[in-house]
Amino acid sequence: MALLEVREVTKKFGELVANDRVSFTVETGTIVGLIGPNGAGKTTLFNCITGLYPADGGAIHFDGREITALKPYEIARRGAVRTFQVVRPLKEMTVFDNVLVGAFLKTGDRRAAAARAEECLSICNLTSFRDRPAGGLPIGGKKRLEMARALATRPKLLMLDEVMAGMTSTEINASVEVILRLRDSGITLMIVEHVMEGIMPIADKVVVLDGGIKIAEDAPGNIVNDERVIEAYLGPKYSQRFKARREGADLG
Ligand SMILES: Nc1ncnc2c1ncn2[C@@H]1O[C@H](COP(=O)(O)OP(=O)(O)O)[C@@H](O)[C@H]1O
Numbered sequence: 001m002a003l004l005e006v007r008e009v010t011k012k013f014g015e016l017v018a019n020d021r022v023s024f025t026v027e028t029g030t031i032v033g034l035i036g037p038n039g040a041g042k043t044t045l046f047n048c049i050t051g052l053y054p055a056d057g058g059a060i061h062f063d064g065r066e067i068t069a070l071k072p073y074e075i076a077r078r079g080a081v082r083t084f085q086v087v088r089p090l091k092e093m094t095v096f097d098n099v100l101v102g103a104f105l106k107t108g109d110r111r112a113a114a115a116r117a118e119e120c121l122s123i124c125n126l127t128s129f130r131d132r133p134a135g136g137l138p139i140g141g142k143k144r145l146e147m148a149r150a151l152a153t154r155p156k157l158l159m160l161d162e163v164m165a166g167m168t169s170t171e172i173n174a175s176v177e178v179i180l181r182l183r184d185s186g187i188t189l190m191i192v193e194h195v196m197e198g199i200m201p202i203a204d205k206v207v208v209l210d211g212g213i214k215i216a217e218d219a220p221g222n223i224v225n226d227e228r229v230i231e232a233y234l235g236p237k238y239s240q241r242f243k244a245r246r247e248g249a250d251l252g
């Protein structure tokens with residue numbers, strides 16, 4: 001069953017159509033990648049799904065119910081939770097307290113919230129940073145803190161907006177590991193990402209936006225061969241590299 005169904009969603013900013021009748025589904029327990037050039041409308045779509053912006057048209061169903069006109073906190077309570085492209089931790093607070101704030105969305109009990117926060121720090125490899133002020137974390141750590149805060153709310157759907165941007169390849173690998181751990185724990189993920197080596201190997205399905213329009217929705221192996229996607233976003237070099245790596249892996 002689809003956990004999330006986006007049907008004909010349109011979002012306009014004046015004359016600009018940032019999302020133009022976008023439709024797709026996210027199946028329970030899967031990882032869906034959302035890719036496309038800058039300005040394609042990826043973040044806007046996240047904003048519509050999570051209720052930050054009201055959609056101008058279309059309908060969004062989550063976990064069996066329509067959420068189109070709900071407020072962000074209502075949608076978060078139902079279990080669709082996002083990170084932000086621009087990281088915004090509560091800088092003066094410790095890493096632990098930042099995650100605790102997320103945990104309190106689902107429980108008023110301090111001990112339960114603290115236990116959940118510790119668990120999320122551990123899942124996101126942040127335990128060693130626990131008592132540091134969040135503002136002092138390196139970029140990779142800040143991004144994982146965003147993930148831990150979202151995770152603390154016990155989401156059904158976790159939506160990540162460019163959490164691998166600016167990371168070293170070691171940090172990317174660490175994030176991929178965390179994401180797979182989340183998927184295996186039963187969380188469904190929708191991931192906006194420019195770092196193709198981060199998203200392509202782990203996505204069950206990839207949705208491609210260009211100029212607000214969905215131009216493709218398919219398995220990663222088909223996406224990299226899609227002429228329209230290559231032209232709009234990936235470029236011929238990426239497609240060749242991806243194929244070479246796959247063939248190498250198959251031979252190995
Ligand atoms: N709050 C806003 N007001 C006006 N225009 C916006 C707003 N948010 C996004 N846009 C515009 O909508 C388009 C899509 O932006 P965005 O969703 O951020 O793209 P992406 O995340 O794919 O890079 C861009 O042209 C952007 O300038």
Ligand SMILES: [Mg+2]
Pocket residue numbers: 042043044085
């Ligand atoms: Mg964006």
